[in-house]
Amino acid sequence: MPVKVIFIFSHAILALGNWLLLATVAKSYTLTEAGDYNLVLACLTPIFLFCSFHLKNYFLAKEGSEKNFSNFVLNRSLGVLISLFSAIVVASYMGVVNQFFWGVFLLKSSEVFFELPFMFEHKSDRLGRTSFLHILRSLLVYGTLIYLLAGEAGVLYSFSVASLASYIGTAIYLWKLKNISWSFSYLEVFRLFKSTFWLGGSASLLSLNVSLPRIFLAYTMGKEAIAIYSVSFAFYSIWQLFFNSYLNAILPKFSQTGLKDKVIFPLAIFLVGSCVFYFFDDEIYSLVFGNDYLAASELTPGLLCSVFLSFFSSYFFYDFMSKGDFEVHFKLNLAALGAHAIVLYPMILMYGLKACYYSWIAALIVQCGLYWSKRPIS
Secondary structure: OOHHHHHHHHHHHHHHHEEEEEEEEHOOOOOOHHHHHHHHHHHHHHHHHHHHHOOHHHHHOOOOOOHHHHHHHHHHHHHHHHHHHHHHHHHHHHOOHHHHHHHHHHHHHHHHHHHHHHHHHHOOHHHHHHHHHHHHHHHHHHHHHHEEEEEEOHHHHHHHHHHHHHHHHHHHEEEOOOOOOOOHHHHHHHHHHHHHHHHHHHHHHHHHHHHHHHHHHHHHHHHHHHHHOOOOOOOOHEEEEEEHHHHHHHHHHHHOOOOOHHHHHHHHHHHHHHHOOOOOHHHHHHOOHHHHHHHHHHHHHHHHHHHHHHHHHHHHHHHHHOOOOHHHHHHHHHHHHHHHHHHHHHHHHHOOOOOHHHHHHHHHHHHHHHHHHHHOOO
């Protein structure tokens, strides 16, 4: 259990880094500029998730995958190249090829490369050691980035320096891994792309579902509304990362883990945290993001309801993944995305910012219902 706690804590530090980065952007830049940053995230995150093909989880769930680790490295490298070209096309269409775009791309690519040694150590039952290094990486990268941004060093310079530190650390980490054969098989890499396509597509659809409100807000209420919604949704992301980190930690033995460990423990923590947030949300928004973002507290009920439902979405995701039902999972997420897209735009016109959570709750209900109806039976 202590090793799992360290693993979850390492992802909590990553979430905290992203959270503090958003807070720094919110306090150091205008609402419009903060909206730009969050719109870039909305464009790039689904692309990166698709082109990374959820390789880490596939690697952990696949028997004997550590023997072909070099092919996973090549797969990830090609995925980042695909991400670059895809991101430029999408961002150009959205009109956000700016300093935030290039900065976020560098940071995201450094994160997906760092997953490579992390997943190898996890597979080799060295979770405690690699979690500790994950913590160090998050502290170094996000500490440097936040310090430079707060000191007005410039967006692109700040992101470049922080990302370079991550690239160097990852290269050293990979170099020191033992028992690795660095021979590549392009046929095996192609098979990897084929095997993980549905998994990457499912992850991308989940992320696109999350990004839809910010994209729709860009065309309806403007970038300032994106900034307000994004600081609220940052708390959703923290809980989602906690749920995913916890379930990911038990993924190799997911089917053998009892319901108490898989469900009751994470939901109990959420219950305590949500009560605190509900009663002190104004104070939290003011302290972390500034008084310009107090309007986000009006979204708290929808936020907490969606977080609760998101746990069950994550639970079913890992249940499907542990049994290898990737294609079914992709189709269910596609149906949920369609439901979300259909109701989101008219609801924004009727209810404003609150509609982003109303529609998201509706999408999660559809998603969980479909998961339940199609869940794999042991």
